[in-house]
Amino acid sequence: MAIRIQLDRLLHARRMSLAELADRVGVTEANLTILKTGGARAVRFSTLDALCRELDCQPGDLVVWEPGPLTFSDEI
Amino acid sequence: MGPGSVASLLKIALDVAHALLWLMAGVLTLAFITFVFVPLDNLTVVDGDRQLPLVRSVVLFGIGAFIAYFGAFILIVRNLRQMFRTLTQGDPFHPRNVTRLRQIGLVLATVTGGVFIVQSFVSRSALGYVDRPSVGDLMTPLFAVLIVFVLAEVFREGARLRRESELTI
Numbered sequence: 509m510a511i512r513i514q515l516d517r518l519l520h521a522r523r524m525s526l527a528e529l530a531d532r533v534g535v536t537e538a539n540l541t542i543l544k545t546g547g548a549r550a551v552r553f554s555t556l557d558a559l560c561r562e563l564d565c566q567p568g569d570l571v572v573w574e575p576g577p578l579t580f581s582d583e584i
Numbered sequence: 585m586g587p588g589s590v591a592s593l594l595k596i597a598l599d600v601a602h603a604l605l606w607l608m609a610g611v612l613t614l615a616f617i618t619f620v621f622v623p624l625d626n627l628t629v630v631d632g633d634r635q636l637p638l639v640r641s642v643v644l645f646g647i648g649a650f651i652a653y654f655g656a657f658i659l660i661v662r663n664l665r666q667m668f669r670t671l672t673q674g675d676p677f678h679p680r681n682v683t684r685l686r687q688i689g690l691v692l693a694t695v696t697g698g699v700f701i702v703q704s705f706v707s708r709s710a711l712g713y714v715d716r717p718s719v720g721d722l723m724t725p726l727f728a729v730l731i732v733f734v735l736a737e738v739f740r741e742g743a744r745l746r747r748e749s750e751l752t753i
Contacts (some may be wrong), residue, residue, distance in 0.1 A: 539753045549751035 510576050513551075515544040518563045518570065533558040595668055602661045609654040616647045642709075649702050656695045660688050677742035685736035689729050696725040 519526060526544070530537040535555060542548050556567055563570070586592065619640065627638040663684040670678045703717040 535753060542751065543753050547751065548753045549748060551753055555753055 689732035
């Protein structure tokens with residue numbers, strides 16, 4: 509995927525577990541795992557806001573772009 | 585989908601239609617098998633003062649055409665029931681429903697064309713006994729086919745929106 513979420517790096521830096529972050533942000537751990545592994549199709553501003561608040565970071569610290577094809581296609 | 589709701593009534597109608605169509609198809613299949621073996625000599629169809637001899641090949645063709653007709657409607661009702669199941673599960677814009685609707689449209693179009701061709705063929709073979717179908721007769725079924733294909737496109741867009749939302753975190 510061209511867009512990567514650097515959740516692991518930030519969690520490690522903050523010494524926080526995924527379960528704890530999920531609890532603080534109000535998103536299920538399963539959904540955070542999807543986000544972490546690049547399986548998400550989109551991220552709500554409200555989720556991004558909560559993640560940045562709890563991880564004390566900027567959106568740019570969380571989301572990076574890397575050259576490469578997108579995993580998902582919009583075609584049905 | 586509470587009792588007495590439109591959805592529950594539609595479900596009952598689909599279940600009844602499905603059972604009746606299978607019954608009709610079954611009876612016709614039995615008739616088809618019977619007429620393969622039963623002799624039809626000296627049998628005629630009486631229409632007023634005219635008599636049309638009953639030929640085995642014509643009878644089998646007629647029954648076969650009706651079996652195909654009911655078979656096509658079984659396929660349509662089966663797809664509708666599967667679509668209804670996704671509706672009751674709260675997921676009407678499932679991607680499979682797009683394929684189902686397109687299949688329904690194709691079957692309807694095939695049945696409409698098939699009935700027109702068979703009627704034209706029969707009216708030529710049995711002059712004076714069966715009326716020739718007019719192009720005007722095609723208008724309503726073709727309009728129904730058009731509606732089904734438009735609905736399929738609506739569902740395709742709905743399925744796309746569903747996919748977009750299901751992995752939005």
